[in-house]
Amino acid sequence: MPSRKFADGEVVMGRWPGSVLYYEVQVTSYDDVAHLYTVKYKDGTELALKESDIRSQSSFKHRKSQSSSSSPSRRSSSRSRSRSRSPGRPGKGRRRSASQSREHKDDKKKTIQETSLALAVLVFFKLSENNTKRYNGEPESTEKNDTSCIILEQKLKPDLEVKRVLEQYSLRSRKDDKKTEEIFSEKKTFLAIKPIEKVPSKTKELEFGGRIGTFMMIFLLPATVFYLLLMCKQDDPSLLNFPPLPALESLWEWRVFGVFLLWFFLQAVFYLLPIGKVVEGLPLSNGKKLQYRINGLYAFILTAAVIGALLYFQFELHYLYDHFMQFAVSAAAFSLALSIYLYVRSLKAPEEELAPGGNSGYFIYDFFTGHELNPRIGSFDLKYFCELRPGLIGWVVINLAMLLAEMKIHNLSMPSLSMILVNSFQFLYVVDALWNEEAILTTMDITHDGFGFMLAFGDLVWVPFVYSLQAFYLVGHPTTVTWPMAAVITVLNCVGYYIFRSANSQKNNFRRNPADPKLANLKFIPTATGKGLLVTGWWGFVRHPNYLGDIIMALAWSLPCGFNHILPYFYVIYFICLLVHREARDEHHCKQKYGLAWERYCQRVPYRIFPYIY
Ligand code: NDP
Secondary structure, eight states, X not given: OOOOSSOTTOEEEEEOTTSSOEEEEEEEEEETTTTEEEEEETTSOEEEEOGGGEEEHHHHHHHHHHOTTTOXXXXXXXXXXXXXXXXXXXXXXXXXXXXXXXXXXXXXXXXXXXXXXXXHHHHHHHHHTSSOEEOTTSOOOTTTTOHHHHHHHHHTOHHHHHXXXXXXXXEOOOSOHHHHHHHHHHTTOOOOOOOXXXXXXXXXXXXXXXXXXXXXXXXXXXXXXHHHHHHHHSSSOOTTSOOOOOOGGGGOOHHHHHHHHHHHHHHHXXXXXXXXXXXXXXXXXXXXXXXXXXXXXXXXXHHHHHHHHHHHTTOOTTHHHHTHHHHHHHHHHHHHHHHHHHHHHHTTSOGGGBOTTSOSSOHHHHHHHOSBSSOEETTEEHHHHHHHTHHHHHHHHHHHHHHHHHHHHTTOSSOOHHHHHHHHHHHHHHHHHHHTGGGGGGSHHHHTOOSSHHHHHIIIIIIIIITTHHHHXXXXXXXXXXXXXXXXXXXXXXXXXXXXXXXXXXHHHHHHOTTOGXXXXXXXXXXXXXXXXXXXXXXXXXXXXXXXXXXHHHHXXXXXXXXXXXXXXXXXXXXXXXXXXXXXXXXXXXXXXXXXXXXXXXXXXXXXSSTTTO
């Protein structure tokens, strides 16, 4: 492996991204993994540059004296002149006086600012190329006010340059981000160069109550699942009627664990089938994009065929109901083992592959939140697989088992209306998630959270065993729903679903292709990252319209269980807490990502989830 050429502290000449201009910079550090030097320009800008974009000062001066035409510095200054077109500039080749050289220095500084501004403008033009309208509540004079930038932008060939600059260079924040924003806001633009960090830094702000909070959650989450399942089995599941603890040996059965493993690996086989398209995820911090196979719906259809075959051959699906607690224990044990494996392997993962939110250096915290962002065995993405397959499809199978158990236990020729409603609503939700599988690639779970205990337990235990609580409850607590009531609940679910789906699709389509003609009527606030923030449509209604839709649906899933007990409402209560907390986390990340633009968005869209309430 070639060793680094330039030492820390060395003063060298660094190329400015997107140009052929070289400026004096100081090397501040070197990243062995990414092979990038972090250099500091005189104006405080810090960039990560490749070695090929750095030259020693001596070679630079040497070349300059040899041939003026081939000198990069000459070339750069002549370019800077032609770009910034100052009428008072001295002609080429003249010897500079002291004041001229000062002026030259000023020109250089100005060129740096103009170049950086030009890059920002390029990003802006990239955004403006699409049909989507910019938020017209903001000044629109960005490009009109600075013709020199437009000239520069044209010379740099926007498409190629933006792509190249963003992909090849790691633009670190200026010494003072605020200062940068001021520079740009003086020029009446909201764009700044967004830091694209190659190497994620340590997680400084701990969530979920930090180390103590995450430690407690590792015990609290499984305890909650078992409490809910035990309560649901009781004739009187009132909150104060605490269930007796079962004998420990009754919680474990190897056969049940075997069935769980069979289920998990069957889903893994379906995931590996070379059917369905392969898509790219969002760019990672190192600029790379991972590939994902979209075949969740096929897996669901194949699972349906397997379950159909089992039923045809008289397999008693209510085995699941009879051993429900043992299945939950098996899934919990498996998810714990998986989390330990994930943490151990994450210790060997390169720094750049660690999760932005799970790299605190504290064992418990990183174990819980997930240390590695996208753990993969070959092309098998463990997090992506667990997010939508074994747990989510398992939820539908559990619901079906509950429906059959209800018919068997109560000797019914057809399931109750309540059970049909719960099954249908949740079936729709799962099929929708699988139908829109690609949309998960832009969610926080995939882009921000690592894969650790939180998601492993959430995906494999919490989702299938807690989300099916209403169906489980209905088996032991038959509830009659009138047809008019059923109609009202169905309308509620449809309204929730419509908001949820259209909001998610709007954002997902906008993120994937802002130039989508279907989004032409939407307005957005441009941000420093080059991404926009929608301020009309669903995302102009509240800041998390998808959560609103989800919560409305959650209520519709609980209502068929009547009003005798609060237990079946656990889901909607928990879900509101989850989404309020998730929303706060997301707000925090967005504020960090988008700064002022996010604040403007919040001013424009004041409510977070519930219009006029919250
Ligand atoms: P979201 O899909 O809500 O995504 C949030 C991200 O959207 C932000 O980080 C930001 O990311 C982007 N964004 C925010 N505001 C705007 C805007 N105005 N314009 C454009 N982009 C914007 O995140 P979640 O992953 O939390 O939720 C996804 C879905 O999953 C939701 O429907 C939620 O209800 C559901 N969900 C369901 C759960 C369940 O257990 N059933 C649990 C959790 C979520 P960026 O700018 O980087 O693109």
